[in-house]
Amino acid sequence: MSKLTLSSTYRMPSGFDIPVLGYGVYQTPANIASDVVQHAVKVGYRHVDSAVGYRNEAATADGLKKSGIPRDQLFFTTKIPPRQMNYENSKWHIENTLKITGLEYVDLYLLHAPYGGKENRIGAWKALVEGVEAGKIRSIGVSNFGVHHLDELEAWIKSTEEKEGKGKGGVLSVNQIELHPWLARKDIVGWCKERGVVVEAYSPLVQATRLDDPLIVPLAKKYGKTPSQVLLRWSLQQGFVPLPKSVTKSRIEENADIYDFELTDEEMRKLDTGVYEPCTWDPTVSHD
Numbered sequence: 001m002s003k004l005t006l007s008s009t010y011r012m013p014s015g016f017d018i019p020v021l022g023y024g025v026y027q028t029p030a031n032i033a034s035d036v037v038q039h040a041v042k043v044g045y046r047h048v049d050s051a052v053g054y055r056n057e058a059a060t061a062d063g064l065k066k067s068g069i070p071r072d073q074l075f076f077t078t079k080i081p082p083r084q085m086n087y088e089n090s091k092w093h094i095e096n097t098l099k100i101t102g103l104e105y106v107d108l109y110l111l112h113a114p115y116g117g118k119e120n121r122i123g124a125w126k127a128l129v130e131g132v133e134a135g136k137i138r139s140i141g142v143s144n145f146g147v148h149h150l151d152e153l154e155a156w157i158k159s160t161e162e163k164e165g166k167g168k169g170g171v172l173s174v175n176q177i178e179l180h181p182w183l184a185r186k187d188i189v190g191w192c193k194e195r196g197v198v199v200e201a202y203s204p205l206v207q208a209t210r211l212d213d214p215l216i217v218p219l220a221k222k223y224g225k226t227p228s229q230v231l232l233r234w235s236l237q238q239g240f241v242p243l244p245k246s247v248t249k250s251r252i253e254e255n256a257d258i259y260d261f262e263l264t265d266e267e268m269r270k271l272d273t274g275v276y277e278p279c280t281w282d283p284t285v286s287h288d
């Protein structure tokens, strides 16, 4: 594995680069989002993960603008709301995101969840593809898609390309899913890795519910790091793009200070728990 740093990026299938460490703003109130995002950028994050559903897109973008870092070095992600998954709503949300954030383009627009049935999922995807064609979005992807949802999308992209030409079905760059040692999702991750689709890890700190776990605490002691840093290191060494969230300035810094140690292969094997324990919702298994 080449040595990662806070400024490392991965190349997505779209051809654009994504900063390997992201900063999540789920449950970050809009009235503090600009301030915490500015702090995150100050300490070296370049990638922020928002969503229409988080109600802080505008404040998050404001923080990026006020950071003083040039736009082309910053990366802004947002998502079509899970329960509004169709073509018309998605067209509207893409316009609205640009309007309320004042951004000229979104780096990564995702479908938040595979809800609404096949026709609406594909309709929402088509809206994202048109957003790319219009220069409003650079890269597109999905979130919470299980293998059956990914297969459905891939089949649609292929058949659209056969009818309309290469690229016409859009390019899947990312799948954002919950991932940590108690939810390794080898099936979904394998699907993505085979195709070069970047895997983003949400709730990489298990929402702070397992920071005293006996699997993690001894590793933290061994390396002189915190349990959160060990969990983020696991995520990096899996090849994921982790998206830790914190509104606490010292933790924002702590969560970026993960490049001066490395878990051994044996330690990574011990963290291969084989259990399936989501800490939040799990739309990957939905069949609507």
Ligand SMILES: NC(=O)c1ccc[n+]([C@@H]2O[C@H](COP(=O)([O-])OP(=O)(O)OC[C@H]3O[C@@H](n4cnc5c(N)ncnc54)[C@H](OP(=O)(O)O)[C@@H]3O)[C@@H](O)[C@H]2O)c1
Residues within 6 Å of the ligand: 023, 024, 025, 026, 027, 049, 050, 112, 143, 144, 176, 177, 201, 202, 203, 204, 205, 206, 207, 208, 211, 226, 228, 229, 243, 244, 245, 246, 247, 248, 251, 252, 254, 255, 280
């Ligand atoms: N696509 C989806 O469906 C989806 C779902 C969930 C999350 N996400 C994305 O993933 C991001 C992260 O997931 P998440 O917010 O669910 O959970 P998380 O990042 O696993 O955990 C966040 C919690 O951990 C605490 N924390 C952060 N750093 C810490 C540290 N160093 N030491 C101790 N506690 C720490 C935070 O507290 P404070 O904030 O109080 O410091 C917060 O309570 C979200 O913000 C969002 O961008 C996406």
